[in-house]
Amino acid sequence: MMLFRKECGKIFCSLTYILYCLLVILMIISQYFIDSGQRLYPPSKGDYDYGEKIVEDHDLIMSTAADALTVEFLSNRYVCYPFGFYKAVHLDNEEQAKIEKYICEITGLDSTGIAEKKKSAEVCYITDGTHDYGEYAIRDMPISESMTYERFTDIMEDVDNILGGGSDYAVDGLVYQFSRVPMTYEDAVDDYNSIFNDDRVTNAYARLFGDYAGIVLAILPVFVAAALTAADRRRRMSELVYSRRSSSLRIVFTRFIALVTTMFIPVFVFMVIALIQILIRYNGSDIDMTAMFTLPTFWLLPNIMAATATGMLVTEILSAGAAILVQFVWWFMGLMAGGTAGLSGRIGKFTFICRHNALGNRNEFLMNWDNFVFNRVFYMVISIAAVLFTVGIYELKRGGSFNGIRLFGKGSIFRRKT
């Protein structure tokens, strides 16, 4: 316990931690508190747009997906987002033939029928920013009577594989891509009421808080973790620590827990502030007093743990700079993947940065609740596994069997090769 307190003291006094706190404060205030700044009011009748909702309607999914697939097939231009990055995929003749076969199976049309659809369709010219291209506006592809949803998802899985992954046809995203319908006034009222009756206000705000804070907490902890891990070497203190009686497990885990605890403190303070703000704003409503702590903790702790573990592990093996670079790449890919998922509730089993950028849409979030729970537990477990691996590396360094891999400067692996 005393060692833990000393490690916390070291972190509190470090400039990197102070900068971390400032950035967390800045990000949460500028994102969450500005976005959640006003009291919610019920929707008014006659508004132009109440937003969209997801309905898990298999007929709708098959019909919309068949339209989209036919449009992309006819122009042989499939838009994909592998790892969150835009990519226009063009298939060869053999792969196109496979896609055509699948479209025929889904729609019950033959090649001639598809060709006729093409002939009768209008051509729209659109741009992706650098190129203009034509697209056939097809909105009425039939669905074969014999087509079941199970067979349809098998086909979609294969189509996604042919396209190399990251397409709109990936099975876990079909509902989000092809089953959205505009919300009616009644839907909007239900959504509003759900915030008060089901979410008891704080659950809705807790999701929004988790969404915004999750972005910064997936990257900033790496700076503090890398700085603390590299501090012994930078301060020429390594040998004094290595020659102590404490086991490597005790040293590394105490530091990990101290890092996670100290970096969670500013987040916890904001949870308290957010709760106070809700209590003032919704005075008189039935408010869940614990949700502002439980959900964001479960949401955000794995982000802090994963970024901290990466920082410690990569710094021990390579350097603090390499740790920051690795975490930045991971964070950027996670952010892009979160962005293409529509920022609202679509949480995969391995999505690093979970997004739900809305106060409402509770149902969308709950549709992925199992994924969300699995995901958060998964990142906690791999973080602990990474810390255990760090313990092994630390033990090797401590016994002089491994000195880390230098990428640059004296003793760099590149210099040795040359």
Place this chain on the structure above:
Amino acid sequence: MDEKIVIKNVNKFYGKKQALFDIDLTIEKGMFGLLGRNGAGKTTLMKTLAVLHKKKSGEITVCGVPIEKAKEIRAMTGYLPQDFSMYPNMKCDEALEYLGYLSCIPKIECKKRVTSLLRKVNLIEHRHKKVKELSGGMKRRLGIAQALIHEPKVLIVDEPTAGLDPEERIRFRNLLCEVAQERIVILSTHIVGDIEATCENIAIMDSGRILWKGTVHEILENVKGHIYTANVEKRFLPQIKNEYIVTGMLAQTDYVTVRIVSDSEPDLPNTVLTEPDLEGAYVYCLHSNGCDIVGGEK
């Protein structure tokens, strides 16, 4: 438990380069000096004893415990590295407490030991000073305190007096002697004066090998008949330095008294066979083992 360190046929490699060659040593309680030039392998041997390096072959036991039992060895060994520092913004007592907790010392006991050690190393008045505000000598004394915080049976100090002014050096030597009353202290250095002032038992190392081991008295006996003094004119000094191993010079009004290590009597005026000193004995040891000593003292 026998209070000695036994090193048998220890070899150590850095990649393909051999750093230690068949080291054999027995180190008993009290001060033990390890003397050698920079690059002789002293630090490698010290780090191997402090379980910071792994040997390739051979056996080492510290107070009866084989070196492979790292946790036990760490519990009974205090180490002051050659190039060390501490977190600059920590206060002296905080830094010691931190290292005490890393040595698994309970809180109350740790605080007691910190106060007692700071008193022992004469830093009690500076206990609230930040490490970065300490002078070089104070840092070294703090270094000794951290190495003693867990009351080790063995204290390993590597080049502790390098860069210290004469007064601090004397203070530091005295501190080591005091500490060595109760434990084994291994002092590794290239400064002969430090060994001469503190150690009875010594070993001389060069190129990863032990060239000589024994008591100071024995090595002085060994070199008897090989140390000469001669009074020479200043203008002949460069020529004499080229021909003989000069270990010391004392400037007089119109001549210089030089100390020379030589197998036979030098062909110089006023040459007198003189009482050996440790510096001469050390240089003679290197010379008689074929080590390159060009031109003596420069």
